[in-house]
Amino acid sequence: MMKLYKDLAGEIRKGRSKIGDFKAKKWANNTYLVSHPYSHPSVMDPFMAVHLHDTDVVRVFGDKIQLFTGGWKTVTTKERINRVLFQSELDYYVCQEKSLWYVQRARNDRHLRYPFAEGITIHEDGHITGAAPASASKKNEKLLKKIKKYAEGYVVALKAGKIPLPSGGDCWGCYMADKNGKPAFGNDHFIEHLEEGYFVPSLLMNAFKDRGCGSLYFQLATEAMRGKPPDKERFGGLLYETAERSIRRFLKKGLGLPS
Numbered sequence: 319m320m321k322l323y324k325d326l327a328g329e330i331r332k333g334r335s336k337i338g339d340f341k342a343k344k345w346a347n348n349t350y351l352v353s354h355p356y357s358h359p360s361v362m363d364p365f366m367a368v369h370l371h372d373t374d375v376v377r378v379f380g381d382k383i384q385l386f387t388g389g390w391k392t393v394t395t396k397e398r399i400n401r402v403l404f405q406s407e408l409d410y411y412v413c414q415e416k417s418l419w420y421v422q423r424a425r426n427d428r429h430l431r432y433p434f435a436e437g438i439t440i441h442e443d444g445h446i447t448g449a450a451p452a453s454a455s456k457k458n459e460k461l462l463k464k465i466k467k468y469a470e471g472y473v474v475a476l477k478a479g480k481i482p483l484p485s486g487g488d489c490w491g492c493y494m495a496d497k498n499g500k501p502a503f504g505n506d507h508f509i510e511h512l513e514e515g516y517f518v519p520s521l522l523m524n525a526f527k528d529r530g531c532g533s534l535y536f537q538l539a540t541e542a543m544r545g546k547p548p549d550k551e552r553f554g555g556l557l558y559e560t561a562e563r564s565i566r567r568f569l570k571k572g573l574g575l576p577s
């Protein structure tokens with residue numbers, strides 16, 4: 319039985335919160351330790367969870383630890399995972415290199431690392447199962463390059479006045495996004511846009527919304543789409559640089575890459 323499992327069970331016992339039916343203890347911002355002390359329909363064994371927003375980002379069983387992101391490969395997710403791994407007797411942490419995540423040995427062998435996958439499992443004896451295949455890294459690298467190319471191409475088209483205003487003729491998934499820019503029907507259409515080089519007008523606005531950009535950006539983008547590019551000296555850099563960065567970030571996030 320891992321010491322970490324007992325330690326977390328002990329901490330949670332002192333808690334006064336609940337997540338669903340389960341006893342919980344506040345651990346950090348938006349984060350709870352949650353006890354799942356008996357069998358759950360979806361899993362075999364009892365476990366202690368680190369629960370961030372709506373996701374168990376770490377599940378600690380008696381003999382293994384499982385890691386998840388719920389599609390949010392953010393700095394916060396990584397920090398929570400590493401915080402609990404640091405408390406454990408297992409010698410691993412999650413690191414990021416070139417926008418990819420790895421589960422890596424901390425002290426013994428820095429070269430030993432495994433591409434991250436949902437549910438990747440570190441066992442009590444230190445072996446890893448459920449890592450993404452090495453080809454997944456290659457696949458992600460290709461995807462990152464496509465995103466970069468797409469964002470650059472988008473801005474070139476925007477500068478050239480080739481992107482019209484958002485309309486019902488846009489990709490429906492992009493057009494029907496919610497007020498935070500989250501697309502209506504999942505994110506699969508993003509892949510198609512990358513493949514086809516289809517610069518969806520609504521996508522830029524969604525990327526701005528997702529990033530919490532102020533109204534100035536929407537105004538500048540709207541003017542550029544109307545064929546009145548912003549005053550180069552004053553706002554050109556502001557619009558185009560922010561557009562490129564926002565699109566990259568938005569697509570990475572939407573496609574489950576660290577953003």
Ligand SMILES: [Zn+2]
Nearest residue numbers: 489491492507
């Ligand atoms: Zn779309």
